[in-house]
Amino acid sequence: MKKNIYTLTKKEYKTIVKRLGRELNDFEILIFASMTSEHCSYKHSKRYLKKLKNKNVIMQDQNAGAVKFGNNNYIFFKLESHNHPSAVSPYEGAATGIGGIVRDILTLNCKCLLLGNSIKFGNFDNKKNENLFNEVVRGISTYGNSIGIPTVCGETQFLDCYNNYAIVNVLALGVVNPNDVILSNAKPGLKVVILGSTTGRDGVNGATFASKSLNDDINDEQKNDKLSVQISDPFMKRKLIMGLKEIFDKKLVYASQDCGAAGILSSTSELVSKGHCGVNLYLDKVHLRQDELSPQEIILSESQERMVILVEDYNINQVLSIAKKHEIGVSIFGETIKDKKYNVYFNNELLASLPPNILTNAFEYRLKVKKPKYIKILEKIKFEHNNNNLDLEYDICKILSHPNFKNKSHIFEQFDSTVGNKTIIEPSMCGGVSSIYIDKDNILGVSIDSNPQKVYLSPKNGVELSFIESYRKLVARGFNPVGVTNCLNFANIENKDISYQFVKSVEGLANISKKMNVPVVSGNVSMYNETNNKPIFPTVIFAMVGCLDNYKTIISNCFSNNETIFLLGEPIDDNMNIGASFYQYVLQDKVCGKIDKVNYNKEILYRNIIFDLNKKNIINAISPVHTGGLFAALFKGLLKNKLGFSGTLIFNLFKNDYYKELFGECANPRYLISTTKQNELKEIFDINNIDYKILGITNSNKTISFNKMTFDKTLFYRSFIDT
């Protein structure tokens, strides 16, 4: 058990002793080590995350936050990371990641409507990365498909900084009637019930393990780490979903909390701490997978598929009989009390007696922030293409066939996207927004996005740009963005460069969320993501949700034959910065340059124009410009119907660096709009003094041609689609 103490420093120990006014016993030290681990306590990030508070968010202090959706619904959603377990044991790590996030939503009495994921790996030239990738996908597929919730959205990237490691972030979203929400606030006089799987030895110390950097030189430690990963049981989860629904529907539960990181310990201490009361726990009463578990193991086990619910005495029998019907294990192992004490008993022996408020809120640190050297260096590097000797056709194929850009159907076809019978937009080759039917007046759109290179280069502006890309994707399909959740994956936070990345990222997020009026509903922070002391790029994942009142007004994302393509926005010119654009990385393996600030007013103006044009039925399809720039957006628009195109893409830079104009990603909003009513559209843009260009016309020819250059379109489609 010595291993446990590694997250509790001497200084921290002393502070706790001072606050308590007494020394701690061994069992209590163990409890504090887990509860004050970064994973449970957010001690380094808490202070900064306060900036994200927003009064439009409902229940921000619960397991997930919500936004109001239509008149009768709350939508709860949250992203969560499961990086450390997935790096050590990819299949179980990914599977239990989904298990965990689903419980967060379930515990609020939500009907879970959709799942999503963002997964990142190193390149496949290393066999280990390929294995990590296959196993993570298999884990998500096996678990997600079994529990009857569709996986509708996701993103996958391969970058060297994730070598030998895996970023696994999973999203769950649920809907509930506001009157039916079940909170995680206790009150005295309730029975503490644990429902679901047996408690075993798996996942003991998972929280402390997730609060350090992994190092694959030390074999002993790795073996130990494997034991810290939980084992998934999707069948038990399905039974738990069905059983809990019945228990919740009959209103038998006063409060509920899922058993995630630090198991029974964190779930029960959070319940009583939020309810300003205390609890007596009898660990010997918990139903176990094997005999001979020590009380330490019982309280810290992260065995999956368990929930803690607080039940009034008179409802206990009904809860027990429903559990029996659904074949779910159940035990009553404590009661809540008035006295603000967290008392733990084992075979009548009192092992710990602590005040819950110290337990759940022990430390809060301030980080040292200074602009890192590497950013100053990279900002100054100019990225240029010499226009001589360019093989544009070859370079386009290289971009389209890059694993981070190309067709991902081999991944998403392993995830059941139609179970639930409410899927409107399924994942597709074009990527972008997925959509779910809530009721006839409420259609939900969701998109997952991230841009690690941009955040690495410029944490604040990069985060704002990633955020706004999600925003634009939703707008392009006609959805009005209403809320966002995030997962902040960083390396060792005690390193100054990393803490700069973190603090600036949060600053950017807080700023843009306010400016765009899209509140941050919930979030998750994962630190110490590195192997062999190499930090990952700051990986900030966004999942944004938008709403629409009629699914018939969803805007298409594929152009049709014989349509005129407009660019809403300005073409790139010499003065715009395009730092960390995708093509720079693909063609020259470089991340450099500067990133401009997002123009908030313009974003809102364009959104309003698009919604207005959609109402007037003037536009047929929209393709937002993001990764891969103008050319990629055009390509994605043409993709589904495999069209040809003829027109102009280069307006400003044909003499010098025209790659910048073709593939560059700037901060200004740009959308490609297809229409058959070009005169009307032109008139509206002209009258309102809006920047636009007419790019050309789609056709059924065999070629894509622009600025007097002609390319065989089948070559491009093959590069993108073939696996």
Added chain:
Amino acid sequence: MKVGIVVFPGTNCEEDTYRALKFLGFNCSYIFHNEYIDNLFDYRMIILAGGFSFGDYIASGRLAKFSPIICKIKEYIENKAGLVLGICNGFQILCEANLLPGVLTFNNNNKFISKSVNLKLNYKTWDLNLNLPIAHFEGNFYANKNDFKIIKEKKMDFLKYNQNINGSMDFIAGLYDNNNCIIGLMPHPERAIFEYSKSQDGRLFFEFIKENILLKI
């Protein structure tokens, strides 16, 4: 028309099926697998919905066949009380319980497959082209020589994939045992009903069921 939807622990398409059939005008109710029931004769159709009954541990459908409800279904079939329809996991259960010939095993790419597929439904005068979603890991149909002969003789192979998506023998996506009134299929017609869905061909499928079978029983 009364329809019973069987729910095992691990079934996850019961609500989808309920909503879809209700929309089509059927009167649905759930039957929990170990619930005490005299018999199922009140129902015109019994549906074994999709999912992962008993976690599909060991093999899909293998544990569900031991459930008390399977005896009641056998009795239902013997009495020719109505149609038994197994969708996805339901099809796997029917095969495991020997109520339909053959077995369903892992897809030949050894991966879960979730996508829309084109199918041909061919039965007597009915000839339909359908586009329906599939979502399964074990949908690769195989029958031994003897079973395959029976399938061909009785013309049970009424539903076939246009492209062999999972390695199924003879492109078989579904079987219809006309004598005993049992249908099993891997695709999900219940997920192609609503106007907002990608396809509405599930409506055609249930029309086929209604006009060709239920009205004749």
